[in-house]
Amino acid sequence: MKKRLIAALALLVTVLSVRAWAHHSFAAEYDINKPVTLKGTVTKVDWINPHVYLHLDVKDAAGKVTAWALTTYSPASLRRIGATRANFGQGQAVTVLAYHAKDGSNLAFLRRMTFADGHTVELWIGDENAKAP
Amino acid sequence: MSVPRSFSALVVALALLARSTSAQEPVTTPRTADGHVDVNGIWGAAALPPPVNPNDSIKFLFPVPGVHPESKDVFHGFDNRQVEARAAAPNKPEYKAEHLERVKYLSDRQGVLDPAFHCRPQGVPRMGPPSQIVQTPGQVVFLYGASNLFRVIPTDGRPHRADADPSYMGDSVGRFDGNTLIVDVTNFIEDTWLGSDGYFHSENLHVVERFTRNGDTLTYAVTVEDPSVFARPWVIAPRDLKLSKNPADALVEAPPCIEQDSGHIMTLDHH
Numbered sequence: 001m002k003k004r005l006i007a008a009l010a011l012l013v014t015v016l017s018v019r020a021w022a023h024h025s026f027a028a029e030y031d032i033n034k035p036v037t038l039k040g041t042v043t044k045v046d047w048i049n050p051h052v053y054l055h056l057d058v059k060d061a062a063g064k065v066t067a068w069a070l071t072t073y074s075p076a077s078l079r080r081i082g083a084t085r086a087n088f089g090q091g092q093a094v095t096v097l098a099y100h101a102k103d104g105s106n107l108a109f110l111r112r113m114t115f116a117d118g119h120t121v122e123l124w125i126g127d128e129n130a131k132a133p
Numbered sequence: 134m135s136v137p138r139s140f141s142a143l144v145v146a147l148a149l150l151a152r153s154t155s156a157q158e159p160v161t162t163p164r165t166a167d168g169h170v171d172v173n174g175i176w177g178a179a180a181l182p183p184p185v186n187p188n189d190s191i192k193f194l195f196p197v198p199g200v201h202p203e204s205k206d207v208f209h210g211f212d213n214r215q216v217e218a219r220a221a222a223p224n225k226p227e228y229k230a231e232h233l234e235r236v237k238y239l240s241d242r243q244g245v246l247d248p249a250f251h252c253r254p255q256g257v258p259r260m261g262p263p264s265q266i267v268q269t270p271g272q273v274v275f276l277y278g279a280s281n282l283f284r285v286i287p288t289d290g291r292p293h294r295a296d297a298d299p300s301y302m303g304d305s306v307g308r309f310d311g312n313t314l315i316v317d318v319t320n321f322i323e324d325t326w327l328g329s330d331g332y333f334h335s336e337n338l339h340v341v342e343r344f345t346r347n348g349d350t351l352t353y354a355v356t357v358e359d360p361s362v363f364a365r366p367w368v369i370a371p372r373d374l375k376l377s378k379n380p381a382d383a384l385v386e387a388p389p390c391i392e393q394d395s396g397h398i399m400t401l402d403h404h
Contacts, residue, residue, distance in 0.1 A: 025402035126202030
């Protein structure tokens with residue numbers, strides 16, 4: 001318990017008062033009109049700037065494996081909401097909702113991961129009080 | 134009964150008096166052994182929530198007022214939020230008329246041309262104030278926790294170096310003036326931008342940073358001069374940074390910046 005408290009205290013500092021790295025536009029890279037649902041195994045959580053990447057092996061009915069890359073927010077912005085690398089399920093089977101890259105490559109913007117036990121990680125954009133489309 | 138009541142009234146009156154007196158007293162601003170204002174410490178850090186248990190759900194919506202999560206406008210809304218925030222900034226660099234076209238050209242292509250997008254150091258002053266300052270007699274060391282960068286700044290009165298190549302963070306010399314550390318920065322590489330909106334500069338960029346300590350607050354004020362491209366010096370709105378008091382606080386290594394998006398950028402949407 002004491003050890004856990006110390007670990008929590010040690011993590012109290014964030015150093016981001018300005019953005020450390022510049023981001024590109026999401027709209028320039030991902031297509032909101034092309035949601036994709038992928039079932040696969042998280043082979044790697046790449047905890048890097050300016051965006052965290054997840055690598056997913058997706059197996060089709062014939063057993064053919066296709067590697068996908070999924071991107072999300074920066075490590076610092078994820079940490080600010082309490083999300084760490086451990087929340088992204090390296091080695092686990094997941095179902096993912098994401099938005100496909102406009103260039104058609106196996107790259108997508110992550111919206112929601114659903115784990116085998118039913119818990120979810122959703123990192124998205126918007127205002128639930130706004131008028132639904 | 135009346136004695137305790139008047140006694141407690143006296144205590145309250147004394148407490149109020151003490152509070153009003155202390156509010157008027159100048160706050161204590163510590164000094165180092167050599168008599169300069171003490172700027173040591175982690176400044177401007179924000180408290181973080183405890184990590185979410187790996188088996189617990191997380192739901193986070195980046196706030197974009199007026200845009201529903203199921204709207205097709207979420208990506209544009211996210212981009213516009215940043216653009217609008219910068220547009221509302223109180224002061225911006227003012228360029229000479231002959232450079233406005235270039236600023237616009239660069240700004241319109243920010244998503245591919247901004248050097249910081251390619252993980253190059255943002256440089257001074259775009260990188261903001263240091264996360265931690267380490268002060269020793271004759272020098273201060275600035276540590277930037279978000280980017281693993283540092284600056285070593287002499288404060289012993291020596292002039293700028295004459296033998297250094299131009300660099301992202303330039304060549305800095307510091308001096309103390311009362312409660313203020315003043316850092317003069319020159320010899321910048323031309324490759325940095327001063328902001329996301331195409332704010333380029335020339336090799337004549339000259340930055341003066343002022344760190345003024347008042348109690349446990351450090352005010353970071355910056356003046357940027359570039360007589361080759363600016364119509365007048367750019368005075369950036371000062372920011373107050375609070376001293377981190379938790380003895381457990383420490384800078385940790387930031388994840389590296391590895392840019393993988395540029396090959397997938399299909400439009401010139403501004404962010």
